[in-house]
Amino acid sequence: MGNLKNLVFLVLVLLGAFGLNDKYSKYKETLKDGKLIVENKKNLEDKIDEIFVEKARNKEKMENDYEKIKMLIDRFGILSIKNESQFKKMVYIFSNESGLKLKEISKSEKLWDRKGYSLKYIHFTLSGSLNDFGKFLYFVNKSKKYIDTTRSYIELTQEAYKISLGYIENTAK
Structure with a gap:
């Protein structure tokens, strides 16, 4: 056990x-x-x-x-530019300063409208010398306000220069 x-x-x-x-x-x-x-x-x-x-x-x-x-x-x-008349006045001053005569201005054409701003183009007919037209283009290029030339065209004839220039208008007021 x-x-x-x-x-x-x-x-x-x-x-x-x-x-x-x-x-x-x-x-x-x-x-x-x-x-x-x-x-x-x-x-x-x-x-x-x-x-x-x-x-x-x-x-x-x-x-x-x-x-x-x-x-x-x-x-x-x-x-941007406040309105169409301000842009036309600016182009008139550029043409006058460069020695060109502003003969004709078309109505503006709106290309786009976004968030209170529109891109508009106007066609201008100018007369004068080719040298004066070069000065005019210089003034357009050196403008403090934006001038759109991406869709512009230039037509040179014996009597006149036709150019389309665009500007951005502030539509939000």
């Missing part, structure tokens, strides 16, 4: 050891999982920080773009 007690005691000790070993393994696995969770949490926090930094950069870029657009619109306002 003494052997049986020792054998039962040994079996109980072995089962206890296996149980402790199993609990220790679970404890180690839990610690490992805890480390992974902490590491994943750190990675997620880093990613969140990166997202906030990127969002702040995008916001700053958008604000800079907005300021640039606002400056362009302000500049557009400075370069």
Whole structure:
């Protein structure tokens, strides 16, 4: 009976050891999982920080773009002409200063209209020397107000020079 007690005691000790070993393994696995969770949490926090930094950069870029657009619109306002008669007067002064005679002015043609500004073209007929016409083109090119020549044409005849010039009119009043 003494052997049986020792054998039962040994079996109980072995089962206890296996149980402790199993609990220790679970404890180690839990610690490992805890480390992974902490590491994943750190990675997620880093990613969140990166997202906030990127969002702040995008916001700053958008604000800079907005300021640039606002400056362009302000500049557009400075370069634009109030009305058709102001543009015609300006062309008359350029022709007079260059020695040309302004013979004929057509009605304006609207090419586009956007956000309070329109691009309009007017056809002018001028007479004088070719040298004077060159001076006129110089004055048009050096104008402080914007004169559009992207869609203009020049027709040279013996009697006159026909030219189309565009201007941006501020229609928002």
